[in-house]
Amino acid sequence: MGVHLAKGTRDLLPEQMIRRQKVVDTVTGVFRRYGFEPQLTPAIERIETLTGKYGDDGEKLIYRILKRGEGGKRGEVDLALRYDLTVPLARVVAMNPDLRMPYKRYQVQPVWRADRPQKGRFREFYQCDVDTVGTTDPIADAECLAVLSDCLKALGFQEFTIRLNHRALLSAMVAEAGASEMETPVLVSLDKLDKIGREGVDAELSERGLSEEARSSLWPLLEQKGDAALDYLEDNLGERVSEAVENIRQVLSLAHGMGVDESHLVFDPTLARGLDYYTGPVFEAVVTEPSVGSIAGGGRYDGLIGMFCKREVPAVGVSLGLERILVVMEELGMLNTAKSQSKALVTVFSPELRSESLEVVTRLRAAGVNAQMSMDAAKLGKQFKRADSLGIPYAVVIGPDEAASGQVVLKDLGSGEQSTLDLEGLLQKLA
């Protein structure tokens, strides 16, 4: 009898789930600190909401759901699983014209992509998103960078880089190389720079038909980083980039004002985020070690919401990939959470003394202590062993002597130490 998970999915058992919950709590705590409020959207969306938003390659990965009821034809599809949290947000904004702007929301929910499963990449995975809708103020862009930086710092990362670029600068660089009509494929190739290196990208650009002349005018524009690169682009591309350069300078300055370390944030003209819908600043975060690619990314998308309504509504946001972050943190040994959320196992000394144990566990729970009670008759040693292997730190024993004197024995399963306490003492110790 073979039982299997759907390909590219996984279960999280308690120990893993407790670690994951800690990461989610840390991240949403930062989101709230920046004044983002929670929002929820359904996992299932009408298929026409998702199509035409993610490019051809993305669209192939959308899970489609068979039409149910209402006499749908055999094989007919009218629904799909959410592919990201940005397009559903755009739909929400379009459907709720009374939302007060700027609308700042966070959302932590799974998305689905029928992609090739890899390390830290699943077909069902969680995104942690913040977005600010309804303003072009660079404060909103800078807050995304600051949220990202604060999340990574709060999670315990020391070494990370947030790379920042601007879509208009990418366009201007491609135009300078005389390749404007090939902008999308050029950016798709450039997006692989980290994976296949400069030679690899150059070969791909050549294959795509970009002349040697074009390539040799493109590369110098991409070579520098930071302020020097901004100066270089301004000097070499002139007025057509001055607005974008000024925008990036403002965003950098505001982000620094919000406490983002200069060493963590760098302008990088080679950063080409894959998604079609970005229109302004784009950014992504990478941790230096271990190398798993980007663990978060985002940007400004001032055109997307307009695809759902007649209004033009600007927006900017950032998305953290929960599974990628967890893979990195586990590899770096950064997740030292307790294995169990229970503080004590109340053992049962013998069937006759079960009601005494029941009373103690009930009192503990009423006092807000997370506590388990042993089930089935088992030797005390076996009960201790079970608690210890589950990661429960304490065991409570009520034997005949304790029952007679109204006391309990508290055993620290780590040190093996035991102490005899009355119920008040037990509550004080564990609450």
Next chain:
Amino acid sequence: MGVHLAKGTRDLLPEQMIRRQKVVDTVTGVFRRYGFEPQLTPAIERIETLTGKYGDDGEKLIYRILKRGEGGKRGEVDLALRYDLTVPLARVVAMNPDLRMPYKRYQVQPVWRADRPQKGRFREFYQCDVDTVGTTDPIADAECLAVLSDCLKALGFQEFTIRLNHRALLSAMVAEAGASEMETPVLVSLDKLDKIGREGVDAELSERGLSEEARSSLWPLLEQKGDAALDYLEDNLGERVSEAVENIRQVLSLAHGMGVDESHLVFDPTLARGLDYYTGPVFEAVVTEPSVGSIAGGGRYDGLIGMFCKREVPAVGVSLGLERILVVMEELGMLNTAKSQSKALVTVFSPELRSESLEVVTRLRAAGVNAQMSMDAAKLGKQFKRADSLGIPYAVVIGPDEAASGQVVLKDLGSGEQSTLDLEGLLQKLA
């Protein structure tokens, strides 16, 4: 340009989501207090995991997903959306033979059913489940009742009833009426007792071919409640029910020992939970006002896990319906949460003074205060209005005088009161 949600789904905007989050936090707090640990399973399951578990009527409501990639034929289906959290739990237990028993887990996740949408009933809805796997000890059954009672009390419900019955008693009653071969349809009819009343059920049973004699021997068994009903069944059905009656008496006694009020828990021989897989005690909770049917239910299912593996693994659990609970609580005005999770809006007095505001908001956030900062240039009054309408309780103003003296004005948007503070005073007031 019509933009629509998938039928039977909805978005939750921040105000609703904050209320919902409070309910989830309350419920999971109780779950943890009883020593249940968190678990997560994917939304998408292989279709064969779900089929054959929910009866014909249930199975029709399963959402099916088109096969992706790997050369699937047009229209071929290999995945489905989770229909409940119990069957995936059974799969998890079957796939993880090393899980330490009893395995106590909680899970709060959405499930999907292509049902007719009604008040408080959606096609995508959240279940909050606890289950104890691997023991037949009635402590586990009693804990489900105590968890349920504690959840409802913690949420603020005063008037609720948990009805308790036993599958073996239902079978014996149906057998006593000579209708064993019709057990499932009889129980399906009986399940509608609350909706269509005794006459309605009687008419349905008659239509299904149950003789008047059978019906007149069935109804007296169903008429009483509580201890009297247990005594009556024992007296009239004899030994074949003594084990189940004793089991129910134990569960009742243990639940009372865990603090469940006698007035909140009643044995009710008419309770017939719809799902096929229950084998022992079954129970559900109803609130007296407003009447929305059951808001939680569960029972013992000792055969389900064995459908996935060669081992027989007993289990018992309870599931709370989040949307139903929210509908009732909103109708009763029980959810008086803040509209916003932000404590303050730091206004921008003028573009020249933006960096001062930036500094203050950054300090607030670093001190753990959830704070927004105004974007775009707007008059101060408009900024106050925005904060107030979002439900943010305080506004902070740094005008030229404050900037010069290193102080801020804190405005309580509820009372209109203003005070001038230095930064330390502001942090103390808001932290």
